[in-house]
Amino acid sequence: xxxxxxxxxxxxxxxxxxIDHCLTKATTYAQTRGFDVNVLMTSRLAPxxxxxxxxxxxxxxxxxxxxxxxxxxxxxxxxxSEKTIDELKARIASVVAWLDQLTPEDFVGAGERVVTQPRxxxxxxxxxxxxxxxxxxxxxxxxxTTYAILRNNGVDVGKRNFLGALSxxxxx
Amino acid sequence: xxxxxxxxxxxxxxxxxxIDHCLTKATTYAQTRGFDVNVLMTSRLAPxxxxxxxxxxxxxxxxxxxxxxxxxxxxxxxxxSEKTIDELKARIASVVAWLDQLTPEDFVGAGERVVTQPRxxxxxxxxxxxxxxxxxxxxxxxxxTTYAILRNNGVDVGKRNFLGALSxxxxx
Numbered sequence: 001x002x003x004x005x006x007x008x009x010x011x012x013x014x015x016x017x018x019i020d021h022c023l024t025k026a027t028t029y030a031q032t033r034g035f036d037v038n039v040l041m042t043s044r045l046a047p048x049x050x051x052x053x054x055x056x057x058x059x060x061x062x063x064x065x066x067x068x069x070x071x072x073x074x075x076x077x078x079x080x081s082e083k084t085i086d087e088l089k090a091r092i093a094s095v096v097a098w099l100d101q102l103t104p105e106d107f108v109g110a111g112e113r114v115v116t117q118p119r120x121x122x123x124x125x126x127x128x129x130x131x132x133x134x135x136x137x138x139x140x141x142x143x144x145t146t147y148a149i150l151r152n153n154g155v156d157v158g159k160r161n162f163l164g165a166l167s168x169x170x171x172x
Numbered sequence: 173x174x175x176x177x178x179x180x181x182x183x184x185x186x187x188x189x190x191i192d193h194c195l196t197k198a199t200t201y202a203q204t205r206g207f208d209v210n211v212l213m214t215s216r217l218a219p220x221x222x223x224x225x226x227x228x229x230x231x232x233x234x235x236x237x238x239x240x241x242x243x244x245x246x247x248x249x250x251x252x253s254e255k256t257i258d259e260l261k262a263r264i265a266s267v268v269a270w271l272d273q274l275t276p277e278d279f280v281g282a283g284e285r286v287v288t289q290p291r292x293x294x295x296x297x298x299x300x301x302x303x304x305x306x307x308x309x310x311x312x313x314x315x316x317t318t319y320a321i322l323r324n325n326g327v328d329v330g331k332r333n334f335l336g337a338l339s340x341x342x343x344x
Contacts, residue, residue: 004176004304011304045217046323114343123340132176132183133338140312141334147313148320151218162313166305168295171286 005070005107005131012063013099015143018164019059020092022147023085026155033154038084043149052149056088059142060095065117066135067102070110070127177242177279177303184235185271187315190336191231192264194319195257198327205326210256215321224321228260231314232267237289238307239274242282242299 030037044051050058057080068075076098082088111128125134147162202209216223222230229252240247248270254260283300297306319334 004300007300007304008308011308014305015309045320046326049323116343120340122343124343125338125340128176128179129339132179133186134335136180136183136308137187137312137335140309141316141319141331144313144316145320148217148317151221152324154218159313163306163309166297167301168292168297170294171288171296 003104003107005110006102006104008131008136009063009067009070009099009102009107012066012139013096014164015139016060016063016092016096016099018162019056019143019146020089021164022150022155022157022161023056023089025157025161026150026153027085029155040150040153041083041085041088043153045145045149045152049145052146053082053088055142055146055149057082057091059139059146060091062135062139062142063099064095066131066139067099069115070113070131071102071106072113073102073106175276175279177282178274178276180303180308181235181239181242181271181274181279184238184311185268186336187311188232188235188264188268188271190334191228191315191318192261193336194322194327194329194333195228195261197329197333198322198325199257201327212322212325213255213257213260215325217317217321217324221317224318225254225260227314227318227321229254229263231311231318232263234307234311234314235271236267238303238311239271241287242285242303243274243278244285245274245278 026040027037030040041053042051057078060078064075067073076094078091078094082091109127110131111126113127114124115127115130116122116124144162147157150157198212199209202212213225214223229250232250236247236250239245248266250263250266254263281299282303283298285299286296287299287302288294288296316334319329322329
């Protein structure tokens with residue numbers, strides 16, 4: 001079981017790398033079209049939905065905090081002060097570096113941990129329920145919304161940029 | 173391990189229910205505003221991205237085919253012929269009914285299965301890799317994009333409508 005927590009956290013790490021890759025494509029696109037890529041920071045799909053900057057911050061935080069809550073380790077703090085795409089890329093790199101040092105053994109007992117966060121007003125969830133019902137959908141929500149905002153702005157990202165390389169092999 | 177496959181497939185089933193819930197909100201919104209809700213079927217976020225109808229079909233297919241490939245069971249066929257939001261809701265109900273009859277025991281050995289699909293040109297993946305690298309991100313990609321298209325069109329959906337109810341409890 002702990003192997004699967006580890007495997008999915010690793011997949012989130014890969015997902016953060018794909019977001020970084022899409023932001024690189026956005027930067028190239030902006031250069032080609034002759035606009036400042038940082039105007040995309042405040043782009044959004046609806047006036048009452050979070051803009052790109054917050055979507056990326058929340059994807060980072062979801063992967064980081066899920067790992068911290070499931071392993072009992074202290075996660076690095078981030079100030080949510082990014083003003084540029086390059087600063088967002090640096091934040092992703094910081095979270096990826098932290099996720100890089102986790103091992104499968106860190107997730108022993110993860111499903112049985114008791115998880116809470118301030119906005120739950122004292123309620124708790126088991127690690128297993130928190131991971132599957134909350135962390136997993138939230139991570140992909142913010143990752144996909146980031147992608148969708150870029151796509152909506154004309155950046156030439158496609159599903160392959162979202163999924164990244166797959167562990168495919170020739171049949172045995 | 174098999175329990176976690178089952179738990180995540182169950183979460184996808186819940187996710188399909190949340191899509192249905194968001195489509196219901198879209199129908200109410202259309203009535204309030206006085207437009208035909210079915211115009212949303214062809215709404216999209218970028219001219220070269222799939223429209224709402226295809227996003228919902230693919231969310232359904234990803235949950236259905238992941239379950240079929242990981243359990244060895246034959247999934248029901250769907251013709252991709254939906255013309256209305258109500259027909260999309262019927263498709264969701266059909267997939268949810270199929271997922272409802274799966275048990276944790278059906279997923280024994282799921283991670284060691286050999287998975288392929290026509291577009292992989294002969295390549296294969298292990299069940300474990302396929303599930304984490306392909307099925308999981310794809311499912312949430314199409315679920316989130318469906319939500320984003322509705323949000324972009326003014327439907328009053330929020331994160332709670334996306335996540336649904338959580339298994340929270342008071343501390344022991």
